[in-house]
């Protein structure tokens with residue numbers, strides 16, 4: 001099922017290209033290696049009414065050479081027919097709760113290529129905020145590529161708790 005989601009050009013619009021079945025299998029191996037190493041990673045998102053796999057949402061760890069800190073970021077990736085229903089925001093809310101309450105992280109970031117407005121909207125809905133000084137060029141895109149410029153949003157544990165308590169800043 002994830003292979004079908006990753007083969008959709010609409011879902012993969014801001015990546016290099018749709019993935020083959022084998023590439024998705026390799027991706028799942030990477031996800032599992034992350035869980036083995038860190039105890040967290042990208043979780044499968046299923047619709048509760050029927051168990052349908054919608055995609056994944058969770059935490060990823062960048063290498064030490066990443067142009068940002070902290071190295072752990074939250075990400076989301078859903079089937080196109082699951083967009084527009086709040087599933088990414090709902091799943092990301094559970095991930096933020098887990099990250100701050102169980103893993104005791106102090107701060108989380110999210111990043112995406114600047115034109116990926118849907119992903120940026122999830123960040124804003126979660127109360128994450130952007131300082132343009134944090135924006136960076138993604139080295140995995142070649143010079144001059146239209147998706148090379150990335151925006152970065154962040155939220156601290158304190159900000160998340162204040163928001164959940166209803167007294168966080170409305171951005």
Ligand SMILES: CC(C)(COP(=O)(O)OP(=O)(O)OC[C@H]1O[C@@H](n2cnc3c(N)ncnc32)[C@H](O)[C@@H]1OP(=O)(O)O)[C@@H](O)C(=O)NCCC(=O)NCCS
Nearest residue numbers: 011076077078082083084085086087088089111112118119
């Ligand atoms: C990024 C991505 C996960 C965003 O999905 P999304 O459906 O736009 O985001 P959400 O699931 O939070 O849904 C929000 C939408 O549902 C609507 N909605 C309906 N019920 C809702 C609810 N209970 N709560 C929140 N939003 C709700 C919102 O109004 C919003 O609608 P809009 O898009 O018309 O403004 C999705 O576009 C995707 O998977 N893209 C491909 C992969 C990708 O680019 N990932 C990011 C890489 S950095």
